[in-house]
Amino acid sequence: MPPDIILTKTDFEQTNWQELIDIVETKECFFYKKVFDRKIEEATEQESEVPEIFMARQRHAIC
Numbered sequence: 287m288p289p290d291i292i293l294t295k296t297d298f299e300q301t302n303w304q305e306l307i308d309i310v311e312t313k314e315c316f317f318y319k320k321v322f323d324r325k326i327e328e329a330t331e332q333e334s335e336v337p338e339i340f341m342a343r344q345r346h347a348i349c
């Protein structure tokens with residue numbers, strides 16, 4: 287994991303990541319990335335803060 291990404295238990299608790307990956311039919315990282323990318327886009331469009339867990343995936347820190 288790159289040093290600028292620090293995920294905590296709270297990062298995971300404050301997102302519904304499990305629900306997001308449960309809906310993905312093909313249980314592979316590439317398909318999870320699509321869902322996480324969509325969450326980043328939604329937050330950006332709403333001018334909301336993007337949860338670090340989604341940004342970590344974007345930076346290839348997880349999966």
